[in-house]
Amino acid sequence: xxxxxxxxxxxxxxxxxxxxxxxxxxxxxxxxxxxxxxxxxxxxxxxxxxxxxxxxxxxxxxxxxxxxxxxxxxxxxxxxxxxxxxxxxxxxxxxxxxxxxxxxxxxxxxxxxxxxxxxxxxxxxxxxxxx
Numbered sequence: 262x263x264x265x266x267x268x269x270x271x272x273x274x275x276x277x278x279x280x281x282x283x284x285x286x287x288x289x290x291x292x293x294x295x296x297x298x299x300x301x302x303x304x305x306x307x308x309x310x311x312x313x314x315x316x317x318x319x320x321x322x323x324x325x326x327x328x329x330x331x332x333x334x335x336x337x338x339x340x341x342x343x344x345x346x347x348x349x350x351x352x353x354x355x356x357x358x359x360x361x362x363x364x365x366x367x368x369x370x371x372x373x374x375x376x377x378x379x380x381x382x383x384x385x386x387x388x389x390x391x392x
Contacts, residue, residue: 273305274341275314277321277330278382284315287381291358318382333383340377340385348374348390368392 278284285304288294294306294313302320306313321330331338345351348366355362355378363385365376374390 271311273312273314275316276384277318278315279318281315281317283381291360337385340387342387342389345388345390348376348388351388352376
């Protein structure tokens with residue numbers, strides 16, 4: 262199988278979370294996502310063409326060993342981007358939910374207007390509007 266045959270679509274993203282109940286509530290309230298599956302260790306949400314799996318950090322080692330599970334104090338190493346039609350409107354909605362922005366809205370020199378926020382475990386989300 263050629264690389265191009267299996268790199269067309271990301272089907273699941275697993276986020277390691279410290280407090281499953283807190284993170285589950287954040288994703289339900291912020292993104293209004295439907296739960297596809299849940300048990301005592303995880304909650305899996307339907308995010309359109311991708312599933313977001315919130316997994317208790319204490320269960321993460323078995324998935325990635327011998328790699329180490331990083332702590333939230335290590336800092337962000339990636340961000341997710343959601344394209345929206347009106348960044349300023351989404352920022353107002355996030356504010357009404359009590360979600361503090363890390364930055365933005367900012368008009369970027371590469372033709373986008375963006376803003377970022379983090380979930381309770383520090384996973385960074387960017388909303389971006391093509392100008």
